Amino acid sequence: MYAMVDCNNFYASCERVFNPTLADKPVIVLSNNDGCAIARSDEAKALGIEMGSPYFMIEEFVRSHGVKVFSSNYTLYGDMSARVMETLAAFVPRLEMYSIDEAFLDMHNMPYHTLEKLGKKIKATVTQHTGIPVSIGIACTKTLAKLANRFAKKTKKQIGVHVIDSDQKRNEVLSYTQIGDVWGIGRQYANMLQRNNVHTAAEFVALPDDFVRAHMSVVGLRTLYELRGIPAIEWEFVPPPRKNTTTGRSFGKILTDKAQIEEAVSNYAANVAFKLRRDNTCAQEMTVFLHTNPFRTEDRQGNFAVHVQLSTATNATGDIIQYALKGLNLIYRPGFNFHKAGVTITKIVPETVVQANLFETDTNVEKKRKLMHSFDAVNRSFGRDVVRFSKQGYERKWKLRAEHLSKRYTTNFNELLTIKI
DNA sequence: TCTGGGGTCCTAGGACCC
């Protein structure tokens, strides 16, 4: 059996933990650049604020309804996530962290009649340890556990736990679940299925295998089996190595000036280099991209990208910045209103492979590695990037907006929660 | 003025090889 544990309205819940006055108030959390609403408390959902609503469109509404607004504070959410995961891990032999706010728990060998009770215990303990409310679904496949989780959230809010341990309970959840709410079935497939008179998960499981294979490939077939109670999606207790990694962002405002774009791209490159070092990997190939804003229909549009081969795989910030700027130089055109840029590492290799390369000609490799090690250590100790490369600049005209940022309560000594007594 | 960011997997089709 699989338990799917999912934090309710995770980002909004994190903000509430450190500000109890928000307890029953509508709360939303905005995406990078304060662009869209990406997390909403139940109260905010009840007001009709949709997932992904552009903030500038709902700003008036939000103000007049007393909705509390936060910019994304990923440092805080990441740390809270680690605390939730740590709590969950104590209950089971193995756990798969599926996303920042979700985990599958291995409930293998646990007697059916104890599952509901255990679920409740897990939920209560997470609340006690972290203050984050969770919902739990338990079933014999991952996809059914996901559905059970959603069922618990929607129909058993107070209990927050639902176990599918019989055909009757499985049928109940399948009939309840709209086809588009099934894990693995997105908007395109939901539309296609509805055109074929399939509206619920129960109707979906009755489809012939051939139909699903033909219209939804083997991925759809896996979902079909999973809903029938046959496990078809493997455990991933150890996350597989990344195949690519991106740092790309919208600028805080439109940029046309090459020097400013270079500064932004240098910072994205530095960030990507940091991620590589954190994972003990190096970049072998990268893509640099530069986009205009598709919403500004009055502007001339252009999406430019170039693929860059690195002569030697590296994760040194200086090297990565150099390659990224070389790429940028190839794609930059004057006369466009640029809005977003980024660096994607498209071929990642383990650090150890690079070190073992007999044909390595760059004698500075070891020196650079030590330099970057100290570089990271210093920045880590300050909790921000105090040591920087000159190309990263200090003007930061491209910088993101974050006008509603909460504090990093759990990871920065200068931002601890203070209580007046 | 203002519309997020970061991933994965599968398939079809073309290039190329013997």
Added chain:
DNA sequence: TCTGGGGTCCTAGGACCC
């Protein structure tokens, strides 16, 4: 009538997830 057959590798595009 009848235009080989069987592979591999790569890429672009489309679908999905949070």
